[in-house]
Amino acid sequence: MGNKAVEKQNNILNQSTRNSDPAEGKALIIGGGEYAATLAQAFLKENIRPVILAPPEHPARAGARTAFDFAETIFGEALFCHGGAGRFTISIDSAGKKKSLCASVVILAKETRRLPLFESHGIKENPRAISLSAAVSDSGRLADAENIVFMVGLKQESDPVIFEEIADICLDLLPPSDDLPPPKKKIYIFAGNLKVAENHLESLYRQTRRQGAVYFKFTKNPPKISQGADGRVLFQGVDESTRLPFVISPDMTVVDEMIVPSPDFKALSRRMGLEMDENGFIQGDNVHRFSVRTNRKGIFAAGPARKIQGADGDARDAALALSHSRRVIQRMASDSKNRENDGPTAEINPGSCVFCLTCLRSCPHGAVELAPNPTIIKEACEGCGACRSLCPGNAISMTGLDEGAADSKIKETRLNPPDHLPVIASFCCARSGAAALESALAAGQPLPRGLALITLPCAAAISVESIYSAFKNGADGVLILSCHDGNCHSGKGHALARERADYAADFFKKIKMDPKRIKTASLASNMAGAGLKILTDFEQFLMTAGRFSNQKKQ
C-alpha cells in the first residue's frame, strides 16, 4: 500500500542525482495522498514539473505540513479537461474561484479508502471489536488480548492486500519459535476464500500456522455472530473440517475491511470523459488499457487510482506513468511532423460541418473540442473513425485512410473470382478480425477466393453507407468482424458496428432483401480458426442464397 510504495520510491530516488536540463512540460497529479507525493517526487527528479491537485478539504490547506511541500499544490476540484496529450487545459474550482491550468500530462493518483465491515456483520465498533486499520496502526491494542479473532472475506470477497496485513500482525503477535512454551495467546482467523495470490503470501500463511494461528474456513455456512453487552463478539458455528460445533468469544475481534476507490472518481469520470470500471476505479476494464492508460491519450491512472494492488504494483505503475509522461513531453518537444505521424486521424471539413456536435458527444477519446468550430485534436485522436461514421453531414475524413479503397477492392474481387463464388466484403477491425485472418493466411490456411478484406482501424469506422456501397459495388454479403464487446480499444467499436449493421439489415427487410446478407461477428486476434469458420460458414450461406444482383431483380 501507500507506505511501502513511498518507502520504495524514496530508496529509488536517493540513488539518483539531479539533472540540470530543464524540461518543458508539466504534469498535473490529481490526488492528495502519499501516492501523489511519491509520483510528484519522481517527476521532479526527471525534470518534469509536477503540480498537485489536492482535494479542497486537504489538511495542508489549513497550514498542516504535508508530504508534498516541495511541489506546487492547488486545492480544489477539476471541472473539465480540454485538449490532448501534451497540451491539456484543466479548469479547476478552487474555493469557489475558477482557475485554469495547463499541463502536458495528467496522472490520476487518488488513494483508495477502507470501509470496515462492521455493519454488514452486525457488529458495533468498540474497544473489543476494532477495524483492521486500527489494528495495523496500533497493534498495541492487541498485545494484552489472550484470544483474538480476525475476520476476513466472510461476507464479501477479500483481497491479498488485506490478508497480508492480517498475516503480518499475526507474526508480530505470535512468538516465532516452537521451542518456547506454547503461547498463551490464541489467534483465530475466520476466513471465506483466503486470498493468497501474491508472491510470498502462501508461505506467510504457512508461517502464521506454524507459529500457532488457527484458521477456520467457511464455504456456505459462516458462523453466527452476536455481540454481548461488554462489546465482546460471540461466534457460534460448525468447523467445516472437523464438523464439530464451536463457540468462541474472543477478547478482541478484528473486523476486516473493503478497499474501495476514491468516491471522487464518479464526478471526475463524468467531467473529464474518462472510463470507469465496475468497482469505480478510474480506468476502464479493458485489456488495451494495460497498464496505466486510460481512454484519453496523455491521461494516466496509476496505482490506487486504477486497482487494488500491493506495493510492487504501485511502484511499477509510478515508473510506467513517468515513462509514458516523459514520452508525451519528448514528442511535444520534437518537431511537429514527428508528433502527428501516428496512423490515421480524423479531420473535420469546416465547409460541410453543421455544428450538430455529434462528433463531440461520440468521441471515445475526448478528441473533439470547440475552438470555436468543432475541431479534432490531433494529439488526442486515436483514429478509430467513430465520429466519421456517425457524422450526418459526411464532414469528417480520415487522414491516411483511402476512402475509395474499399469500393475498388470489392469491384476488383467481383471481377476476379470464378462466377459461382460469392463476393464477401469483410470489414475488419485491424486489431482483431484482420489480424486473425492474416494469421490464418500466414499459417497457410486458404481464405475464400471471393473475399475482399477491408481493414479498418476500428469497427467504429463502419458506416451504414459503406455497407450499402459494398453491395452496390458487387458484394453478395457483408461480414463485419470486430473485437469482442469489452475488448475494443476505443470502447464501443463493436456496439457501434452492430448498431449500423442492424440498421442496414432492417432496411434490407423493408425492401424485401435478405437481411442475413449482413452479418456481424466478434473475434479475437488469436482466434484464426474461429475467424476462418465464421468466414466459410458465411460463404456457404451466400452460395445457397445466390448472387445479390439476381435477388435484386426479383
Place this chain on the structure above:
Amino acid sequence: MARHVAKARRAGSSPRASHLTDTILESPMPDKKALIIGAGPAGLSAAIELAKQNIDSILIERSPFAGGHGIYFACKAAESCVKCGACMVEEKIRDAEKNPRITIISGARIKTISHLAPFAVTLQTDGKKRSLSGDALILATGFKPFDPENKPYGYKRFKNVVTHLELEQIIRETGMARRPSDGKPPDRVAFIQCVGSRDSSLGHAWCSKVCCGSALRMAALIKSKRPETQITFFYIDVQNFGKDFVSFYEKIKNEIRMIRSIPGDIFEISGQGLSMSWFDKETDAPVEQIVDMAVLSVGMTPRRPEFLADLLVSDPTEKQSGNGFISESETARLADRGIFVAGAAQGPMSIEDSISDGGFSAFNAAAYIKKQAQKNGPKKTG
C-alpha cells in the same frame, strides 16, 4: 508499526526499482542495445518499451517462435471479453516484429554469458554459433508449468486428463473444449485446482495466482457454448482475477458445481469415464463422481536454465527463501550489475502483470544504460 516489523522479518524487502534515475529528456541512444532473454509477454513488452526510449534490443528465445506460454492461450470471450489478456500477447508479437529496433532470434540456445556489462552472449541457432553483446541484460525467462505425471491423476495414462494449459490450446484451436480421445465436446468436465501449487508435499509454498482465472473463465466459456455441460470445480480458495472478479465469480459459481476439496486420485472406468472421489464436508461422507474430461490446473514452477545458475551469485549470509524463483534480493543485486529481471521468473504472474513488469524492467534498464553512458565520459558525436 506492526507491518514494518513483520515486513522486515521477511527477507528481501529491498526495492526492485533500483535504477529509477535521472534521464535526459532528449536522449537518442545510438548504438546502445539491450539483450533480452525470453520473448514471452514480459520480454516482448520490455523490448517495445526500450524501443520507445530509442534503445535497440535483441530478444533471445529458445522456442521456435515468440510469445512464451501465452501464445497457446485461447480467447475466452463468450458474449463479451473476459480480459484474460491472451490477445495482448499476440499484439505484442505483432508490435515487436514490425519494430525496426527489435530483433527476435528464436530457436536459440545460450551457451555462455558474461557476468558484467557490457554483456557478451554466445548462442547456438540451427547449429550455427552466434555472438552478441549488449549494454544491459533483461532476464525474462518465465516459468515452467508443473508436470503432473507423478500426481495420482493419471495424466499421460488417461487421454482425457489434460492440463489447463492444454485445454487453453484445445479451445484456441477448435473454439471449444473437446476430449482428446474422440474430439467430442465433453458432457461432464472437472477442473482440479492447485495441482503443483500450494502443495507442502512438494515444497511448493506458493499460489500460482492465475489458474483460478484461467479455469473459471474457460468454465464460463464452455457453459455459454454448451449450457448443458456439467462442470465441477475443485478448489482450496478461489483467488481474485481481473477487475470484474466479483461479478464474474458471483455468476459462474451458480452455474457450476463448486467443491471446496481436492480429489485424491482419478481412475478410468472403461466405457464410463474418469472417476474421482473426495470427502464431502457437508454430508460427512465420501462422494464419487464420473466425468468425461478432467482438467488439472497446473501451477507455475521456477525455470532455471543452466546459464542462470552462472549469473546468479547467491549471498551465503542470506537465508534463502528457497522457492526457486529469482528472489527480490537477487533481483536487487543483479540490477546493480545491469541485469534486470522481468515477469514470471520472479514468481507466478498473469499476462497483465508480466506486460507491466516487462515495461518496468525496460524503464530500469534504460535508466541504467543512460547512466552508464553519462559516466563513461564524452557524448558521442556524429
